[in-house]
Amino acid sequence: MNVVRVTHHFQASPERVFDAWLDPRTAGKWLFATPTGQMVRVEIDARIGGRWILVDRRNGEDVEHSGEYLEIDRSRRLVFTFGVPKYSSEITEVTIEIEPSESGCDLTLTQTAVPDEYLKSNEKGWLGILVGLAENIAE
Amino acid sequence: MLRTLAAGEQNIGELAAPFRMSFAAASKHVKVLEGAGLVRRHVQGRRHVCRIQPGPLAAADEWLHSYRRLWTEQLDRLDSLLQAEDRVQSKGKGPKP
Numbered sequence: 171m172n173v174v175r176v177t178h179h180f181q182a183s184p185e186r187v188f189d190a191w192l193d194p195r196t197a198g199k200w201l202f203a204t205p206t207g208q209m210v211r212v213e214i215d216a217r218i219g220g221r222w223i224l225v226d227r228r229n230g231e232d233v234e235h236s237g238e239y240l241e242i243d244r245s246r247r248l249v250f251t252f253g254v255p256k257y258s259s260e261i262t263e264v265t266i267e268i269e270p271s272e273s274g275c276d277l278t279l280t281q282t283a284v285p286d287e288y289l290k291s292n293e294k295g296w297l298g299i300l301v302g303l304a305e306n307i308a309e
Numbered sequence: 310m311l312r313t314l315a316a317g318e319q320n321i322g323e324l325a326a327p328f329r330m331s332f333a334a335a336s337k338h339v340k341v342l343e344g345a346g347l348v349r350r351h352v353q354g355r356r357h358v359c360r361i362q363p364g365p366l367a368a369a370d371e372w373l374h375s376y377r378r379l380w381t382e383q384l385d386r387l388d389s390l391l392q393a394e395d396r397v398q399s400k401g402k403g404p405k406p
Contacts, residue, residue, distance in 0.1 A: 172369055174376040178384040182391045190387055200386040262376075279380050283372075 174281040181274040184245040188268055191248055192216040202226055202235040218242060222250065237261070251284065310338060314348060314361040321357045 180187050190196045198212035202224045210232065211225035216239065223236040233256055240263070241249035248266040253259075265280045310324055325335030339359055342348035346365045351358045 172372055174373055174380065176377060176380040176384065178381075178388065180388055180391065182395075186391065187387070190391070196390070200390045201383060203386065277384065279384070281376055281380070 172283045174279075176279045178277050178279075179271065179274065180277060184268045184270050184275040187275055187277060188245040188248065188266075191266060192242070197224065202233075204228055207233075215239075216242060233257075237264075241265075252281070310342065311347065311361060311366075314359060318358050318360050321359065324359060 191201065192214055194212045194214045197214060198209045203209050204226055207226040207228040209224065210227045211223060211234075213221070213223045215221050218239055218241065220239050221236065222239065223234060225232050225234045227233075233254065235252065235254050237251040237253060239248070239250045241247060246268060250264055251261050252264050253261040261284050263282050263284050265282075267278045267280075269276045269278075310328075313319060313324060313327070321332055321335050321339060324339065325332055328335070330338070336357070339348060339350060339357075343350060347362055349360050349362050351360070
């Protein structure tokens with residue numbers, strides 16, 4: 171499976187780095203922002219199952235980035251789905267993990283592809299997982 | 310197995326050898342790779358010759374590369390923003406004239 175992992179050290183507290191993802195005023199300044207674009211819409215419903223939308227206007231074209239929060243554990247762990255519908259129907263899952271360090275914190279971002287069959291129907295997706303599990307046990 | 314195939318064509322027996330796999334087990338494994346579009350098998354007489362299909366692997370590589378670049382840029386931008394906020398704050402806290 172495709173997995174992207176990126177780490178970054180910040181000279182800021184874990185709380186500040188964590189909140190930068192969920193506070194609309196801060197997130198709108200950097201998240202999916204481009205140097206020449208203009209952030210025209212920032213909506214963050216920071217609860218499990220809540221949606222987020224960031225729209226960056228690039229040369230008059232609105233590019234929407236959106237998803238849903240799956241886990242929120244302040245200053246430690248944040249998991250959300252992520253898609254850019256304009257460019258692709260692909261939905262990926264992004265996990266942010268933040269560990270305090272002596273001079274600030276270390277952030278690890280992991281992104282994984284979400285198999286299509288899980289998205290088409292949640293029920294079907296779970297059934298697939300259970301069938302897979304049953305097969306594993308049977309072996 | 311894919312790493313071995315990246316070096317060139319191999320038949321099933323040659324692919325199985327380093328893994329101490331049976332011919333049948335190796336053949337089953339190749340079938341999975343074929344199903345994923347990563348490997349193609351040609352039958353030459355009694356030999357089943359396998360060849361890697363670079364297309365899907367290149368696409369996967371491109372996927373990883375573009376997202377890694379995106380997130381590296383995002384995190385750099387967040388870092389700059391937080392540092393800029395710190396500079397403004399330390400100015401505000403400075404001694405009053």
